[in-house]
Amino acid sequence: MVKYSRKIRQRSRKYDKITQEEREQIVKMKVNGSTCREISELMKKNIKTIQSIKSIEKKSEYADLKKALIDYGFQQIMEMQSLDKTNLKIIGKQANKLIKEQLEEQTSKFWNLIPEQKKFSNKRRIIQQIILNIVEKVQNTNQKMNDSQQTTIITKEEFEEKKAEVPSNIYEQPIPLHLTKAYYYLMSLLISHKNNYAFLQ
Structure with a gap:
């Protein structure tokens, strides 16, 4: 008889395995006012196991x-x-x-x-x-x-600082010769095309 009661006490100290569904059910029953003993008897689980469950999510001990x-x-x-x-x-x-x-x-x-x-x-x-x-x-x-x-974002203050570094006479500087020739060549083509179009009208 002594050996039997000792086995019961040893078993009662162990925690039962609980599934996630059972964990959720236990937490809901606690919220609804059920005591740990009532839940233990209803679900046939160790009362220490029921007492140890505080939330639905199981927090890692680590x-x-x-x-x-x-x-x-x-x-x-x-x-x-x-x-x-x-x-x-x-x-x-x-x-x-x-x-x-x-x-x-x-x-x-x-x-x-x-x-x-x-x-x-x-x-x-x-x-x-x-x-x-x-x-x-x-x-x-x-x-x-x-x-x-x-991704570099330039603020208004930084823009003003950079703007001050640009030479004020940049637009007064002479245009390179090769750019000038290219400009006049393109303009001549445009004018010629415009005159031909006027003649056809």
């Missing part, structure tokens, strides 16, 4: 850590003047090195953001997600910088 490391890695890479920021492979390698260093150091400011039960576990998948986000962020920044360089 969410704060990922955000902090993405911002850190991005800032560090952008400050590296000698790094070729157009080479995504190089950026990925550098980001991987930076992130691993921070996750392996227990004195790092990011160490406390790691969930307690996951501090010494394999974080390969999380590291890959962080690196991909850093690379994408650097790539987007490069694209914005290129776009801003290609």
Whole structure:
């Protein structure tokens, strides 16, 4: 009897697996006033599982850590003047090195953001997600910088400054001889064509 009750207590401490549909249903029932015990009995789920569900969207336990490391890695890479920021492979390698260093150091400011039960576990998948986000962020920044360089907007003040640099006697300067000859040649053709048209009328 003692062994049986111990098994029940051990099982009650575990969390049940919840689908996204069940999560939505639990949240709606809570909003409508149902207690965790009522939901637990109705859905045949552990009461601790019901109590742990606060929202429809499941928040990753690594969410704060990922955000902090993405911002850190991005800032560090952008400050590296000698790094070729157009080479995504190089950026990925550098980001991987930076992130691993921070996750392996227990004195790092990011160490406390790691969930307690996951501090010494394999974080390969999380590291890959962080690196991909850093690379994408650097790539987007490069694209914005290129776009801003290609599109130059001149303000009214800048126009006035440039206008002052233009020589005031630009229109008084002599026209080159070859342009003058070309002008008179075209005018002669135009006048000749106009006279022929008048004659036909």
